[in-house]
Amino acid sequence: MLGLLASVLDGLLIGAVYGLASMGITLIWGVMDVVNLTHGAMIVAGMFGVYLLAGAAGVPAYATLPIVLVGGFLVGVALYWIAVHRVIGQPPLMSLLATFSVNLVLVGLGTAAWGTDLFNVPVSLPGFSLGRYTFPGTHLMAAALTGMIALALYFFLYRTRLGKAVRAVSGNREAAGLVGIPTSRVLALAFGLGVALASVAGMLIATMFPFTVLSGEAYQLKSFVVTVLGGLGNPTGALVAGLALGLLEGLTTPFIPVSWTLVIEFVLFVVVLISVPGGLPTLLRRRRSA
Amino acid sequence: MKSIRLVAAIGAFAAVPAFAANTITIGMTVSRTGPLNTDSVSQLRGSELWRDEVNAAGGIKVGGKHYKVRFVEYDDQSQGGRVQQLYTRLILQDKSQFLFSPYSSGLVATAAVISEQYGKIMLIGGGAEGKTYELGNKYLFQCITPADQYLSGAITELKEHNPHAKVAFVYSDDPFSKAVVTAARDQAKQAGFSVVLDESYPPATTDFTAVINKVISSGADTFLGGGHYPDGATLARQLHDQKAGLKWVSILVAPDSEKFKTLGDAANGITVPSQWEPQVKYKPAFGPTVEKFTEMYRKEFKDDPDYHAASGYVVGLLLQHAMQQAGSIDPEKVAAELNKIDTTTFFGRNKFATDAGHHGLQLAHQMVLAQWQMKNGQLVKEMVWPDAARTAAVVYPLP
Numbered sequence: 137m138l139g140l141l142a143s144v145l146d147g148l149l150i151g152a153v154y155g156l157a158s159m160g161i162t163l164i165w166g167v168m169d170v171v172n173l174t175h176g177a178m179i180v181a182g183m184f185g186v187y188l189l190a191g192a193a194g195v196p197a198y199a200t201l202p203i204v205l206v207g208g209f210l211v212g213v214a215l216y217w218i219a220v221h222r223v224i225g226q227p228p229l230m231s232l233l234a235t236f237s238v239n240l241v242l243v244g245l246g247t248a249a250w251g252t253d254l255f256n257v258p259v260s261l262p263g264f265s266l267g268r269y270t271f272p273g274t275h276l277m278a279a280a281l282t283g284m285i286a287l288a289l290y291f292f293l294y295r296t297r298l299g300k301a302v303r304a305v306s307g308n309r310e311a312a313g314l315v316g317i318p319t320s321r322v323l324a325l326a327f328g329l330g331v332a333l334a335s336v337a338g339m340l341i342a343t344m345f346p347f348t349v350l351s352g353e354a355y356q357l358k359s360f361v362v363t364v365l366g367g368l369g370n371p372t373g374a375l376v377a378g379l380a381l382g383l384l385e386g387l388t389t390p391f392i393p394v395s396w397t398l399v400i401e402f403v404l405f406v407v408v409l410i411s412v413p414g415g416l417p418t419l420l421r422r423r424r425s426a
Numbered sequence: 427m428k429s430i431r432l433v434a435a436i437g438a439f440a441a442v443p444a445f446a447a448n449t450i451t452i453g454m455t456v457s458r459t460g461p462l463n464t465d466s467v468s469q470l471r472g473s474e475l476w477r478d479e480v481n482a483a484g485g486i487k488v489g490g491k492h493y494k495v496r497f498v499e500y501d502d503q504s505q506g507g508r509v510q511q512l513y514t515r516l517i518l519q520d521k522s523q524f525l526f527s528p529y530s531s532g533l534v535a536t537a538a539v540i541s542e543q544y545g546k547i548m549l550i551g552g553g554a555e556g557k558t559y560e561l562g563n564k565y566l567f568q569c570i571t572p573a574d575q576y577l578s579g580a581i582t583e584l585k586e587h588n589p590h591a592k593v594a595f596v597y598s599d600d601p602f603s604k605a606v607v608t609a610a611r612d613q614a615k616q617a618g619f620s621v622v623l624d625e626s627y628p629p630a631t632t633d634f635t636a637v638i639n640k641v642i643s644s645g646a647d648t649f650l651g652g653g654h655y656p657d658g659a660t661l662a663r664q665l666h667d668q669k670a671g672l673k674w675v676s677i678l679v680a681p682d683s684e685k686f687k688t689l690g691d692a693a694n695g696i697t698v699p700s701q702w703e704p705q706v707k708y709k710p711a712f713g714p715t716v717e718k719f720t721e722m723y724r725k726e727f728k729d730d731p732d733y734h735a736a737s738g739y740v741v742g743l744l745l746q747h748a749m750q751q752a753g754s755i756d757p758e759k760v761a762a763e764l765n766k767i768d769t770t771t772f773f774g775r776n777k778f779a780t781d782a783g784h785h786g787l788q789l790a791h792q793m794v795l796a797q798w799q800m801k802n803g804q805l806v807k808e809m810v811w812p813d814a815a816r817t818a819a820v821v822y823p824l825p
Binding site: 253254256265269271351354355385386390395 | 668669
């Protein structure tokens with residue numbers, strides 16, 4: 137029983153980070169209808185950000201968070217103007233191909249620079265024990281920071297003028313333009329924010345697990361599942377869905393071989409896409425109205 | 427028109443490789459990228475060291491002629507599909523006369539289909555699974571100890587300290603790791619151990635939290651498993667972070683790499699079955715001594731050689747020996763000499779099975795067991811089994 141509880145708690149802790157990574161992808165989708173396939177590469181960029189800053193420059197691992205956040209934002213804005221701006225408003229396949237191409241370039245550059253070696257960021261934080269089970273301090277810290285970042289994002293989107301502009305562009309780009317909102321700049325801002333969230337998620341993952349240039353792919357796949365589960369374009373839904381996915385992992389892995397986890401997750405992905413395309417929020421709304 | 431033809435003829439002539447005369451072309455793929463790259467690149471470095479030594483000495487002297495060695499190698503990206511294409515290219519387009527294997531059992535099994543199809547000799551420096559040698563192949567030669575013996579040293583040594591060990595087998599779902607654990611499961615039971623967890627995981631796994639919770643729930647005091655470098659190193663780090671309460675941890679392949687010590691405290695006490703370590707004391711019948719090989723490698727790569735580097739060197743050394751013994755580079759004659767080999771080099775003893783049911787399987791090479799130990803604040807890899815190779819007493823239980 138204690139084992140199940142530990143597994144569930146661990147699932148929730150890592151689920152929070154899945155949620156953070158997915159908030160980036162879903163924000164971009166919600167605002168500009170672009171599936172950002174550079175997401176995995178940006179997660180890896182965050183991983184290398186903390187590795188280089190903490191390893192080579194000696195910055196304490198968690199102090200790199202604001203640097204990775206700002207760096208990710210700037211890279212995101214640059215990527216928007218280079219690869220995404222031209223395909224805004226085009227069929228979704230265009231943006232898919234554009235971001236996929238940029239992803240290949242970024243992974244290729246990363247492979248040329250660092251190979252596919254495994255990198256480790258040694259972080260020592262006291263953990264929390266429950267009987268024989270230990271929750272590493274890095275996992276607790278990652279979940280706590282995710283909560284803070286999610287709150288900050290919520291505050292930004294719902295309590296600031298700029299956030300309102302982002303939501304206005306997300307709601308109706310033409311109408312937002314007509315009332316004087318510079319839509320292109322807002323789109324660039326949203327893309328930057330999405331990439332910054334992916335980078336910070338990568339930074340937090342790197343404090344928990346060793347990684348390679350190719351690690352982003354696994355987290356990108358999980359982000360898609362979480363995004364669909366949380367409702368496309370809904371950052372709060374993504375965080376809740378991340379926790380739900382972590383919970384699912386925690387509840388199932390004590391009883392089934394871990395090899396089955398991905399199978400279950402992707403079956404869920406297909407089932408949600410077919411039966412509840414709007415994800416968990418639609419399901420909740422249906423319940424309320426019933 | 428005439429002049430155009432002349433230019434075309436000169437161009438065509440220039441395109442013919444100039445090294446065709448007294449050069450032996452050896453083809454191979456290397457996982458320069460992908461999850462197998464750490465060990466695969468190490469294996470390549472060993473082979474390159476052999477090639478450079480041979481060429482610096484004027485080439486291989488066979489039947490009164492000196493042959494320089496030329497490598498043709500491609501990045502297989504750790505993917506079987508690439509191996510199949512590239513070994514075909516190495517044979518048909520690059521005209522490789524001999525082949526060295528890629529790294530890892532899965533890729534070797536794929537490459538072996540091609541090499542056998544074209545009747546090319548392929549020496550295997552990194553493919554321990556034994557099944558490949560049960561398919562009636564004639565030109566494969568496995569230079570390393572087969573997978574079924576990987577964990578026997580760890581089990582033998584552990585029995586001395588804990589005759590009733592409760593073992594958790596957690597291993598990558600790949601041909602090599604499964605072959606190792608299939609044999610080790612029986613060996614553990616024969617040793618009187620109980621197997622309390624038996625779980626495989628996808629090779630690309632990046633988070634082992636759930637698996638380690640299972641290890642803790644099972645009440646295991648011993649962990650045997652892993653796969654290749656990325657998963658093995660991640661497992662070690664997370665076993666340490668989650669304080670899994672284990673007394674013995676043996677992880678395949680990953681801890682053999684010098685990079686493993688970048689894990690810091692998480693590496694301390696981890697044991698690894700190894701094909702070779704710089705501390706072994708073999709007396710070679712030919713080729714460099716252990717000390718000489720280690721020194722050459724350090725000089726060239728500014729790093730200590732691991733067993734993949736040593737196996738990469740020995741495949742070249744054995745091929746060279748067979749050619750010299752045959753007095754020819756004719757593949758049939760060289761294969762016949764390889765079949766006869768029963769010799770010791772700096773890498774240890776090598777002898778290949780010659781019966782049709784296991785042709786090419788390694789029969790004589792022995793493994794050692796190494797352990798990362800903390801000495802004066804520094805992580806050092808010590809040999810802890812067998813007694814003849816021991817450089818330090820094993821640290822049990824884990825620090």
